[in-house]
Amino acid sequence: MIEAFKEGQDIHKQAASKVFKTPIEEVTKEQRSDAKAVNFGIVYGISDFGLGEQLGIPRKKAKQYIEEYLTQYEGIKEFMENITKKAKEQGYVETLFNRRRYIPELNSNNYMVRQFGSRVAMNTPIQGTAADIMKIAMIKVFREIQKRNLKSKIVLQVHDEMMIEAPIEEKEEIKQIMKQCMESAIELKVPLIAEISEAPNWYECK
Numbered sequence: 733m734i735e736a737f738k739e740g741q742d743i744h745k746q747a748a749s750k751v752f753k754t755p756i757e758e759v760t761k762e763q764r765s766d767a768k769a770v771n772f773g774i775v776y777g778i779s780d781f782g783l784g785e786q787l788g789i790p791r792k793k794a795k796q797y798i799e800e801y802l803t804q805y806e807g808i809k810e811f812m813e814n815i816t817k818k819a820k821e822q823g824y825v826e827t828l829f830n831r832r833r834y835i836p837e838l839n840s841n842n843y844m845v846r847q848f849g850s851r852v853a854m855n856t857p858i859q860g861t862a863a864d865i866m867k868i869a870m871i872k873v874f875r876e877i878q879k880r881n882l883k884s885k886i887v888l889q890v891h892d893e894m895m896i897e898a899p900i901e902e903k904e905e906i907k908q909i910m911k912q913c914m915e916s917a918i919e920l921k922v923p924l925i926a927e928i929s930e931a932p933n934w935y936e937c938k
Contacts, residue, residue, distance in 0.1 A: 745759050
């Protein structure tokens with residue numbers, strides 16, 4: 733999976749190729765879509781029932797997808813098991829930047845509550861770290877705007893997106909600042925790629 737990111741491959745296509753045992757060039761749109769659901773669902777601790785409902789397929793088939801995925805990407809299964817076990821022992825999980833989230837639900841007497849705690853334990857280090865990276869990128873962009881005494885302003889952040897309102901004359905400079913600051917927010921084993929788009933308003937921005 734790391735190699736796929738490094739080589740700029742379509743990660744969902746790669747997953748589909750492995751799960752459905754199909755040459756990557758023959759992966760269909762539907763297979764890619766299903767693999768994408770598994771890719772994202774796994775980090776939320778999705779169940780075979782939940783995946784089946786989402787894809788409109790039998791529970792047995794969904795279970796097969798998940799099992800095949802975890803067989804192909806065995807490091808992911810190990811990560812999820814280890815993170816949940818550690819969370820039960822210490823009572824919390826951490827992001828890559830050591831921001832903690834306590835999970836008392838893991839010690840609940842209620843099975844459903846414990847399951848929720850397990851999903852939180854698996855998901856927080858991933859989603860939480862992504863949120864941390866975004867905040868670092870925003871700070872870098874903000875400081876660069878101040879340093880250059882520009883009129884552009886950060887007006888909004890949505891998940892992994894940052895929106896800036898900029899005078900036309902600052903447009904190209906801002907695009908360069910955003911790309912450089914976002915892609916250098918942190919050094920990981922995989923590259924951080926930022927895509928920049930522009931429009932006269934948010935509605936038209938792709």
